[in-house]
Amino acid sequence: MFAISANLSGSKQFNINNRDDISRFLSDLRLSSREVLQLRFGDENSFHAMCFCDISHKHQIVRTGFDLCNCGFILHFTSGQTCSVDEYIAESYFKKYHSFIEREFDNFIANKIPLGSCKLLKDENLLMVKSLSRNVIGEGSHRWLSSSMRLKFPRELKHELTARSCEVVVIERLPSGVFADPFELQHFVQRGVFTDASVFGDTNLELPSFRSNQTVVEIHMSIDSKVPLRDEDESEIILKVPLHARYQPLGHGFSRVEFGAPDIFVCCSSTEQDVTKRLCQPIPTSLIPDKKGSPLMWEIPCGNKEHAAVVSAVTFGFAISTALLIVLTSVSYSRQ
Amino acid sequence: MAEITFRSVLLLSAVFRVVLIFYGEWQDAHMAVRYTDIDYLVFSDAAALMVSGKSPYDRSTYRYSPLLAFFLMPNSFLHQSWGKFLFSASDLLVGLLIHRILKLRGVPEKLSTYSAMVWLFNPFTFTIGTRGNCEPIVCSMILWILICLMKDNLIQAAFWYGLVVHLRIYPIIYALPIIILLDPLYFQHGKKPALGQWSFRNSESSLDSTNAEITGFWNFFRNLITWRRVVFGILSGTTFLIFTGLSFYLYGWDFLHEALLYHLTRTDPRHNFSIYFYHIYLHYEHELSILEKLISFLPQFIVQLILILRFAPDLPFCLFLQTVAFVAFNKVITAQYFVWFFCLLPLILPWTNMRLKWRGLACVSVWIGAQTHWLMWGYLLEFRGKNVFLQLWMASLLFLAANTFVMINVIRSHVFCPLFKPSSSKSKFDISDQFK
Numbered sequence: 001m002f003a004i005s006a007n008l009s010g011s012k013q014f015n016i017n018n019r020d021d022i023s024r025f026l027s028d029l030r031l032s033s034r035e036v037l038q039l040r041f042g043d044e045n046s047f048h049a050m051c052f053c054d055i056s057h058k059h060q061i062v063r064t065g066f067d068l069c070n071c072g073f074i075l076h077f078t079s080g081q082t083c084s085v086d087e088y089i090a091e092s093y094f095k096k097y098h099s100f101i102e103r104e105f106d107n108f109i110a111n112k113i114p115l116g117s118c119k120l121l122k123d124e125n126l127l128m129v130k131s132l133s134r135n136v137i138g139e140g141s142h143r144w145l146s147s148s149m150r151l152k153f154p155r156e157l158k159h160e161l162t163a164r165s166c167e168v169v170v171i172e173r174l175p176s177g178v179f180a181d182p183f184e185l186q187h188f189v190q191r192g193v194f195t196d197a198s199v200f201g202d203t204n205l206e207l208p209s210f211r212s213n214q215t216v217v218e219i220h221m222s223i224d225s226k227v228p229l230r231d232e233d234e235s236e237i238i239l240k241v242p243l244h245a246r247y248q249p250l251g252h253g254f255s256r257v258e259f260g261a262p263d264i265f266v267c268c269s270s271t272e273q274d275v276t277k278r279l280c281q282p283i284p285t286s287l288i289p290d291k292k293g294s295p296l297m298w299e300i301p302c303g304n305k306e307h308a309a310v311v312s313a314v315t316f317g318f319a320i321s322t323a324l325l326i327v328l329t330s331v332s333y334s335r336q
Numbered sequence: 337m338a339e340i341t342f343r344s345v346l347l348l349s350a351v352f353r354v355v356l357i358f359y360g361e362w363q364d365a366h367m368a369v370r371y372t373d374i375d376y377l378v379f380s381d382a383a384a385l386m387v388s389g390k391s392p393y394d395r396s397t398y399r400y401s402p403l404l405a406f407f408l409m410p411n412s413f414l415h416q417s418w419g420k421f422l423f424s425a426s427d428l429l430v431g432l433l434i435h436r437i438l439k440l441r442g443v444p445e446k447l448s449t450y451s452a453m454v455w456l457f458n459p460f461t462f463t464i465g466t467r468g469n470c471e472p473i474v475c476s477m478i479l480w481i482l483i484c485l486m487k488d489n490l491i492q493a494a495f496w497y498g499l500v501v502h503l504r505i506y507p508i509i510y511a512l513p514i515i516i517l518l519d520p521l522y523f524q525h526g527k528k529p530a531l532g533q534w535s536f537r538n539s540e541s542s543l544d545s546t547n548a549e550i551t552g553f554w555n556f557f558r559n560l561i562t563w564r565r566v567v568f569g570i571l572s573g574t575t576f577l578i579f580t581g582l583s584f585y586l587y588g589w590d591f592l593h594e595a596l597l598y599h600l601t602r603t604d605p606r607h608n609f610s611i612y613f614y615h616i617y618l619h620y621e622h623e624l625s626i627l628e629k630l631i632s633f634l635p636q637f638i639v640q641l642i643l644i645l646r647f648a649p650d651l652p653f654c655l656f657l658q659t660v661a662f663v664a665f666n667k668v669i670t671a672q673y674f675v676w677f678f679c680l681l682p683l684i685l686p687w688t689n690m691r692l693k694w695r696g697l698a699c700v701s702v703w704i705g706a707q708t709h710w711l712m713w714g715y716l717l718e719f720r721g722k723n724v725f726l727q728l729w730m731a732s733l734l735f736l737a738a739n740t741f742v743m744i745n746v747i748r749s750h751v752f753c754p755l756f757k758p759s760s761s762k763s764k765f766d767i768s769d770q771f772k
Contacts, residue, residue: 140719183377247605247617253723301723308618311729315615316631318733319665322740323635326661329744330646335752 090171090218094200105173105216129264129283130234136259136298141245143298145172147262148238151223165224166268167195169280170239172217177257177300178243180217185242196220217241220267248302259296342435342449346428349456353424356466357417372420376468379419383408393590399598401503402583402591404470420468427465427472431456433479434682437652440486441755442533443686451682464675471672474504475679482652482683485517486755488528494568498575502583505599506676509640509658511572516648518564522756530757534686538751602668607714607728609669609707611736614729616667636665649754652683657743664739690749699742706731706738 130150137144147170174180185197201215221239248255267280360371382392382405392398392405410418431452438448455461465472477500484493497514500507522529583591605617612632619628639661647654659677663669690696710731716722 140721141717142719247620250618250621299721301717301721301725303614303617303725305618307614307726311618312615314733315611315729318611318736319632319635322736323639323665325740326639326743326747327642329747330642333646333747333750333752 090198090200090216094216102173102214132264134259134262134296136296137240141300143243143245144240145243145259145296146238146240148236149264150234150236152234154233165222166266167220167222167224168237168239169265169267170219170221171263171265172219172241173260173262174215174217174243175257175259176214176246177248177255178245178298179215180241180243185217185219188242194219195222223266245298245300248300250305251302252304253301254299255302257298257300259298340446340449342445342452345449345453345456346431349431349462350428353427353462353466356462357420357424360420360466361417371467373467373469375470376419379404379408379468379470380411380416383419384412387412391587391590393587393594399594400470401579401595402587403503403579419470420466423468423470423472424462424465426476427461428456429476430472430479430679433476433483434679437479437482437486437683438534438686440483441531441686441753442535444534447686451685454682454685455679458678460671460674461678464672469672469675471675474500474507475675477503478507478510478655479679482655485514485651486529486531488523490518490564490568491571494571495575497568498572498577499579501572502576502579505596506659506662509662510655513644513648513651513654513658514568515560515565516644517651517755518562518568519559519649519756520562520564521758523564532753532755532757534753604668607717607725609671609710609732609735610667611729611732612667613732614725617725632667636662639665647752649756650687650752651755652680653687653750653752656680656684657747660739660743664736664743684746684750687751687753688746688749689751690745695745695749699745702738703742706735710735 130152132147132149134148135146137146149168151168180199182197182199185194185199188194189197197217197219199215199217219239219241221237223237245257264283265280266283363369363371378395378398379400382395382398382400385394386392386402386405387409392402398405407422408419434455435448435452438451439445443451461472477496481493481496481500484490484496497507497510580596583595603616605613605620607613640658643654643657643661647657656677659680663673663676666673690699710728713724713728713731716724717728
């Protein structure tokens with residue numbers, strides 16, 4: 001993939017292979033206002049062009065074609081075969097690594113998602129997540145992780161968003177004390193609450209947490225119905241993931257399970273000439289103001305190690321005693 | 337009240353179950369909490385996999401014989417409730433077989449009908465079949481085996497016994513009492529064994545010849561090798577091996593691990609009625625030693641052995657007690673195991689001296705009370721998130737105590753009535769001759 005910048009003062013060609021290249025390229029640009037920046041993506045024979053200009057004002061308009069436009073900034077591009085991603089973003093990580101390792105997953109999210117994905121540059125987004133509030137609701141071993149986000153839709157893009165089918169993809173890295181039931185999630189998909197859902201990692205539902213690995217849950221929720229009406233720019237999405245507690249390692253009283261931040265993406269599918277492409281744009285949560293300063297926690301009751309000796313002794317003693325009682329009764333039973 | 341015939345009872349039960357199945361479908365579609373058991377969805381998925389030619393063990397948590405998935409295949413092309421209708425039908429079959437067994441043993445019609453109603457109108461029973469649990473099939477097989485034994489259909493009995501052990505491992509505990517029952521003393525050449533009759537339960541001589549069996553250790557073993565017992569053993573063993581072998585041939589180690597080994601080595605630390613759950617959880621981080629495993633097996637072993645040695649001739653009673661004890665002393669107890677002895681309970685009711693007033697009611701309320709008490713702590717732990725492990729464990733001890741209480745009372749008020757009467761040519765004293 002390469003980019004060509006064409007402006008009034010001549011054209012330059014850059015090779016772009018990864019995200020760093022893009023940022024470097026853009027930071028190298030020094031355009032004065034009203035300059036036209038035309039970027040072409042694709043190979044020699046087939047490419048789509050976008051035009052941008054007036055970078056300093058950072059308005060967001062995207063148009064395809066060669067016509068000049070007044071404003072724009074790189075947000076979203078529609079071409080290139082590398083744009084497509086797997087049905088599930090996390091799937092490609094698990095195809096390669098098979099089990100969840102925090103550092104590798106961070107690396108994957110940051111870099112290895114195919115470059116075709118739209119990239120965040122500065123503070124601009126295709127879609128902005130204005131706020132994110134997270135909560136663990138419910139009581140006991142079965143609770144819901146609720147993420148409520150306010151999305152800001154750029155006015156000009158509203159039509160385009162509903163034309164393509166877009167969805168919000170939330171990837172939750174579950175701490176090892178809790179798990180999500182894939183069959184329950186499928187039930188939600190069938191009922192239409194989510195467009196898609198999947199669990200990756202160790203999916204053994206029965207092991208206690210000190211024997212199992214971390215899992216990753218990926219939920220897709222359609223935002224077609226959420227694109228706000230004419231005059232509004234924002235709408236709210238609430239995503240609730242049902243979670244279940246595993247049996248915790250032994251301790252005293254309660255065991256604390258902490259939730260980190262999710263990875264949020266917006267993915268849009270478009271069908272052009274019978275080819276469906278899917279593009280994803282990450283939305284970094286570090287930039288989203290978080291209402292809750294403290295980390296999200298769930299307290300799960302756990303067994304007490306000090307009980308072990310007494311429990312074992314009494315259990316076996318009780319079993320033997322009741323067994324002897326039954327034996328006694330049977331032996332003293334007269335068949336007459 | 338109009339005359340309660342068994343036929344009308346059966347019809348009413350059938351209609352009620354059909355209504356429940358339809359209600360279950362409605363609830364599944366319209367309410368957040370499902371009526372259908374989660375296991376039923378597992379069976380259906382496994383059956384659907386089988387229909388498309390794949391292994392049912394690709395469905396995680398499918399821990400049964402592939403035969404079950406095979407019988408549920410119509411779920412995919414007929415209707416998803418086919419399985420529920422199948423299970424409810426076997427549920428009704430159990431009621432029918434109970435009635436039949438009691439009539440064969442000479443129990444009057446009214447008493448037989450009331451006993452069968454204890455199964456057919458038990459809320460536990462009609463929910464379990466309509467929710468899609470497969471236990472009624474196993475229960476109907478056990479009762480059918482009993483009938484075959486009573487009618488001296490040895491080959492059939494052996495076949496079904498081999499099959500039922502393949503489906504569910506627990507009936508293996510019935511092997512020894514059945515072998516003991518097949519005492520040549522009962523079988524006269526050319527005639528069916530005479531069944532001990534209910535009307536003579538109080539007057540029959542207690543001189544059952546199996547008393548002689550424990551005279552001398554070596555005598556016992558020598559008498560064990562009789563042709564009936566050998567035939568039964570070999571036929572049922574072969575049937576079991578054929579079905580297991582076929583399943584292994586088709587599905588490999590998956591089948592062995594999920595359907596057999598899982599049940600034999602299952603140590604589930606999650607809370608359940610068993611007294612061992614907390615012990616297992618507290619020691620989960622390190623493997624249980626061989627000593628610990630043996631110690632937990634010892635009470636079970638002792639109880640089973642003594643029950644068999646004392647009660648085997650009265651087979652239904654023996655099976656009932658063995659099943660209650662097996663469930664109570666098991667490392668894992670889930671509510672569906674209770675059906676295993678609920679189907680045998682009506683078979684012993686006509687022989688008990690226990691009146692419903694006070695003693696019978698006491699047993700029922702103690703058992704249900706201990707269960708409810710456990711469920712309350714379980715609810716606090718699982719749905720309210722309170723740390724009540726210790727209290728829950730004590731509630732499970734109480735539940736074992738309740739089971740023991742019921743067992744002791746049942747034993748003490750039981751009128752021992754051997755299934756077979758010693759055949760007239762061999763017994764010294766046969767009271768029924770006087771009534772000819």
